[in-house]
Amino acid sequence: MGMYIVYRSPGGIMSARIVEVEAYIGRDDPACHAAAGPTRRNRVMFGPPGFSYIYFIYGMYHCLNFVTEAEGFPAAVLLRAAEPCDGLETMLSNSGKRQVEGLLGGPGKFCRAFGLTRAQNGLDLTGDQLFLEDRGEARPTVARSPRVGVTRAARRQWRFQVAGPPKASGG
DNA sequence: CAGACGATGCACT
DNA sequence: GTGCATCGTCTGG
Numbered sequence: 400m401g402m403y404i405v406y407r408s409p410g411g412i413m414s415a416r417i418v419e420v421e422a423y424i425g426r427d428d429p430a431c432h433a434a435a436g437p438t439r440r441n442r443v444m445f446g447p448p449g450f451s452y453i454y455f456i457y458g459m460y461h462c463l464n465f466v467t468e469a470e471g472f473p474a475a476v477l478l479r480a481a482e483p484c485d486g487l488e489t490m491l492s493n494s495g496k497r498q499v500e501g502l503l504g505g506p507g508k509f510c511r512a513f514g515l516t517r518a519q520n521g522l523d524l525t526g527d528q529l530f531l532e533d534r535g536e537a538r539p540t541v542a543r544s545p546r547v548g549v550t551r552a553a554r555r556q557w558r559f560q561v562a563g564p565p566k567a568s569g570g
Numbered sequence: 571c572a573g574a575c576g577a578t579g580c581a582c583t
Numbered sequence: 584g585t586g587c588a589t590c591g592t593c594t595g596g
Contacts (some may be wrong), residue, residue, distance in 0.1 A: 462577065479577085506578075546578055
């Protein structure tokens with residue numbers, strides 16, 4: 400949280416400050432895509448940490464995750480929202496919008512703005528194409544709550560949001 | 571191969 | 584608050 404996601408896309412470089420994520424942890428988490436075991440879709444979750452997991456949902460949206468935990472233990476962090484930083488024009492163009500409001504305010508909207516699809520599934524996040532960047536900010540205060548769109552295991556408060564007002568101009 | 575449904579977003583009431 | 588677009592993925596036969 401408070402770190403930046405950077406993507407050197409064919410259409411230009413983009414970056415955004417991460418302000419909302421959710422955790423999906425292991426076979427025991429009924430909301431985790433990997434709960435039923437490895438499939439073609441969730442395969443990358445069972446691999447080593449530090450890779451992108453991007454899936455297609457509702458016939459029209461993509462969602463970006465960061466694979467975490469040791470190889471063989473499927474877990475990932477879903478990126479739910481961010482604040483635009485670099486490459487605003489590219490994001491707007493990708494989204495077909497002219498307004499910044501809500502541009503990255505949801506996992507589907509984020510991927511649309513960044514131009515991420517399954518073509519970027521399984522990327523090495525320690526590479527130079529799609530990666531996280533620590534820009535030296537102080538750790539933001541984080542609030543936790545139940546995950547969105549998850550009915551099972553609602554007791555697990557694994558949604559995390561930066562508290563307080565937006566830092567930059569975006570949002 | 572057919573059928574069900576989803577870690578969403580948007581229009582509308 | 585409710586309805587629904589739209590299709591990949593998974594399940595079961």
